[in-house]
Amino acid sequence: TMRLLSFWETQPGNSSGNNSRSERQTKHDVILFLSLSSDCVDSYIQTHGNVLADSADYEAESWSLTVEHKFCKRQDKRAVKRQDVIYELMQTELHHLQTLHIMAEVFRRGMKEEVQLDTESVERVFPCLDQLLAFHHAFFTAMKERRQSSGQPPGHRNYLIQQIGDILLRQFSGENGEKMKQVYGEFCSHHNEAVAFFKDLMQHNKRFQSHNSLVRRREIPECILLVTQRITKYPVLLERILHYTQEQTEEHGNLSKALTHVRDAIAGVDLRVSEYERHQRLQEVWNRMENRSAAKLKSGNTFRKQDMMGQTLRHQGMLLWKTATSRLKDVLALLLTDVLVFLQEKDQKYTFATVDQKPPVIALQKLIVREVANEEKGMFLISASSAGPEMYEVHTSSKEERNTWMRLIREAVERLVCVWNVPKSLTSQDQQICSSLEEKLQIYTELSALSERTDAALLDISCHKLLLQASELASPRGPCLHLHGLRGNSLQEQEKQRNLEKRKEEVAAAQRLREQLRQERERWERECQAKESQQVEQESQLVERERKCLQAAQKLRQEREELEEQLEEYQQSLERLREGQRSVERERERLEDQQKLLQAWTHGRQSSLPAVIPHMVIPLDVQSYLISCAASTQQWKSPVDVITRQDRQRSLNELPGLHPGQVQTDIFHQKKSNYQSVHKIEYTVTRCVLEVCTGNNQS
Numbered sequence: 001t002m003r004l005l006s007f008w009e010t011q012p013g014n015s016s017g018n019n020s021r022s023e024r025q026t027k028h029d030v031i032l033f034l035s036l037s038s039d040c041v042d043s044y045i046q047t048h049g050n051v052l053a054d055s056a057d058y059e060a061e062s063w064s065l066t067v068e069h070k071f072c073k074r075q076d077k078r079a080v081k082r083q084d085v086i087y088e089l090m091q092t093e094l095h096h097l098q099t100l101h102i103m104a105e106v107f108r109r110g111m112k113e114e115v116q117l118d119t120e121s122v123e124r125v126f127p128c129l130d131q132l133l134a135f136h137h138a139f140f141t142a143m144k145e146r147r148q149s150s151g152q153p154p155g156h157r158n159y160l161i162q163q164i165g166d167i168l169l170r171q172f173s174g175e176n177g178e179k180m181k182q183v184y185g186e187f188c189s190h191h192n193e194a195v196a197f198f199k200d201l202m203q204h205n206k207r208f209q210s211h212n213s214l215v216r217r218r219e220i221p222e223c224i225l226l227v228t229q230r231i232t233k234y235p236v237l238l239e240r241i242l243h244y245t246q247e248q249t250e251e252h253g254n255l256s257k258a259l260t261h262v263r264d265a266i267a268g269v270d271l272r273v274s275e276y277e278r279h280q281r282l283q284e285v286w287n288r289m290e291n292r293s294a295a296k297l298k299s300g301n302t303f304r305k306q307d308m309m310g311q312t313l314r315h316q317g318m319l320l321w322k323t324a325t326s327r328l329k330d331v332l333a334l335l336l337t338d339v340l341v342f343l344q345e346k347d348q349k350y351t352f353a354t355v356d357q358k359p360p361v362i363a364l365q366k367l368i369v370r371e372v373a374n375e376e377k378g379m380f381l382i383s384a385s386s387a388g389p390e391m392y393e394v395h396t397s398s399k400e401e402r403n404t405w406m407r408l409i410r411e412a413v414e415r416l417v418c419v420w421n422v423p424k425s426l427t428s429q430d431q432q433i434c435s436s437l438e439e440k441l442q443i444y445t446e447l448s449a450l451s452e453r454t455d456a457a458l459l460d461i462s463c464h465k466l467l468l469q470a471s472e473l474a475s476p477r478g479p480c481l482h483l484h485g486l487r488g489n490s491l492q493e494q495e496k497q498r499n500l501e502k503r504k505e506e507v508a509a510a511q512r513l514r515e516q517l518r519q520e521r522e523r524w525e526r527e528c529q530a531k532e533s534q535q536v537e538q539e540s541q542l543v544e545r546e547r548k549c550l551q552a553a554q555k556l557r558q559e560r561e562e563l564e565e566q567l568e569e570y571q572q573s574l575e576r577l578r579e580g581q582r583s584v585e586r587e588r589e590r591l592e593d594q595q596k597l598l599q600a601w602t603h604g605r606q607s608s609l610p611a612v613i614p615h616m617v618i619p620l621d622v623q624s625y626l627i628s629c630a631a632s633t634q635q636w637k638s639p640v641d642v643i644t645r646q647d648r649q650r651s652l653n654e655l656p657g658l659h660p661g662q663v664q665t666d667i668f669h670q671k672k673s674n675y676q677s678v679h680k681i682e683y684t685v686t687r688c689v690l691e692v693c694t695g696n697n698q699s
Helices: 002-010 021-036 038-058 067-072 077-113 119-127 129-149 165-172 172-191 191-204 205-212 212-217 220-230 236-244 248-286 399-451 456-476 479-609 620-632 637-655 665-698
Strands: 294-296 302-304 315-322 328-335 339-346 351-352 362-363 369-370 375-385 389-393
Touching: 002 205, 038 077, 038 315, 077 119, 077 129, 077 220, 119 191, 129 165, 129 172, 165 172, 172 191, 172 248, 191 205, 191 220, 236 248, 248 315, 248 328, 248 479, 315 399, 328 389, 351 389, 362 375, 369 399, 369 479, 375 399
Parallel strands: none
Antiparallel strands: 294 302, 315 328, 315 389, 328 339, 339 351, 339 362, 369 375, 375 389
16 A cells, blocks of 8 residues: 555546545545555556556646747647647546546455455446546547657657647547447436435445445446536537637537537437336336226226336426316326326325326327416316327426426427328338339230230239238238348348438438527537627726716715805805894994984973074065064074084083093094084074065065
C-alpha cells in the first residue's frame, strides 16, 4: 500500500491541483482499499502502469503551460483557445479512463478476491465495465497518437493538433455510436440498482462490513456516478472546440457531425434508461398484483395479470374515476402498448378496479379522448368497440397532467392504428405480387403456345395456375404462401429488400426529424440570445430612467426646501406686517384721543372768549362795516400770536413745579405744533369770513 501511495502521488493530477477535491479524495481513498490485498496492488501496477504513466503528459492545467512560451506566443489567440479545449478533452478522458481502471482492478478485484463475492453480484455493482474500458481506451489511444504525430518538430514537446474532428466523428458515429448507446444505456439503467445493492451489501454482508476502509469511505457509488456523468461532458467540450474552429472547413464539418452524433447518442441513452425505468415500474406493479387477478372485457374475453408483462408501459399515474353517484375513486392508471388498465390498491396489493360494473381494461384501438366541459381537470374516455360503446369520466390533479394524459393516449392510439394498418398494407402488397405472378404465368403460357413446347411444360404451367387459384380460394394471403413454396427464395429476398428499404426510409425520416429538431433548437437559442440582449438593453434603459428619476426627485426635494424657506420668510413678513398694522391702529387710536382732547380744549377756549367782539360784528351796512374794520385794523393783532403766547403760558401752567427747560423736548414740541395748527385754523376761518363779507359789499 505504501509503494502504491508513493507511486500514485508522483502521478500528475494529484499534486498539481488540476482535479477537483472530490476526485483527489476518491483516488486517495482508493489506495486505502488496496490494503485488502498486496497481490491486487502489484497486479494493478503491472497491468495499468502505462495508463497511469500517460498522465505525465497531462500534468499541467492547460495546453499553454505544456508547450514552450515562445511557441505559444507565436500562435493565434483562437488557436490557443482551441488547443486548450482539446487538451482539456484529452486530460478529462484520461482521468475517466483511470477511474474505470480503478473500478475494475481495485474495487471489482477486491470484491472478488477479498470479499469473495460471486461474479453475478459483482456484475450487479459494475455492469458493462469491461466494455466501457475497451471503448474509452480506444478513444484515448487515438487522441494520444494524434498528439504524438502533431509535434513541431516531431517528437518535440511543442505540438499543435490541427485535426481532431475525424477521431471524434469516428468515435461517436456508426458502430461505435451504437455501442456507446448500448453500453452506457445499460450502465446508466442499472445505476440505481447498483447503488442500492451496494448499500444492501454494507448492511447485511458481514465479510463486506469487516473491511472498514471500504465501508467508511463509500467511494464505489461516487465512482459509478462519475461514469454516468461522463457522457454528458462531451457535447460541452465539442461545442467549445467547434467555437474556436474556422468555419467552411473540413474540420468544422466533422466537428459539427460529431456533435450531432454525440447528442443522438445521449438521447438514445436517455431513451433506454427511460424504457428500463418504465419496465421496472411495471414489474413492481406486476409483483404486487394477485396471481389470480383477471378482468372481464366488453367483448367477453378475459384480461389476466400475465397479459400485462408482454406489453410496454407508456405512462402511469394516479387518476380519479368518477362513479355514477358522482363520487371520485382513486385508481392507478397504466397506459400500455394497446390497452389502458385501471388498478386499485387494497392491503398493499393491486387488483383490477371495479366501478359501476365497467371493464377496468380499455382497448386503445377505437378509444376517443375528449375534454369535460367546464372542468379543466377532467376528461372523457369513450371506447367505441364493436361489443358496445362505453364512456369513462376520469379526473387528474392538475390541468397540465390532464393534457399530458390526453396527448400520450392519443399518441398510443395513433401508433396502434399504424401497427394495425401494417398487415392490411402487407396483404394488399401480397395481392399485387400474386396478380403480377398470374400475369407472368399467362405470358409463359402464351410463349409456350407460340414456341410449340411439349405438353409437359404446358401441364406444369397449368398446375401452377391451378395451385394459385386454390391458394386464393383458401385465404387472402394463400397465393403468397404457395408461391413461397414454388419460388420461396425470390419472395424472401423481395421481402428482405422491402423491409430494408422501409428501414432506410424510417432512418432517413428520423434523421430529417433530428435535423429539424436541431434547427429548431438553434432557432430557439438565437431567440433566447436576442431576448437576453433585449432584456439587457431594457435593464440598461431602466437603470438610466431610475437615475433620471433619482435626479428629478433630488431636484424636487431641493425646490421643496427652497419653497419651505420662502414660505417661512413670507410668514415672518406677514407677522411683521400684522405687527405694523397693530402699531398703526394703536397710533390712530392715540391720535383720535388727542383730537378729541383738542376739540374739547378748543370748545373750552371759545366758551371763555367775550360774547361780542366789536370787529367781528358784521353790520348791515357794508360801507360802515368796512370803515369800522379799517379803523380797527391798526388795533387788531393776529390771533395766531395771541393764541400762541396764551397756549404756551397755559401749557406751562398745566405743568406745575416744572420749569420749561425741564420738560421733555419731544412732548413740548408736539403740543406746540398742535396749538399752532389750531391757531392757524381759527385765523383762516376768520379771514374767510372777512373776505366773504368784503366781496359781498363790493357786489
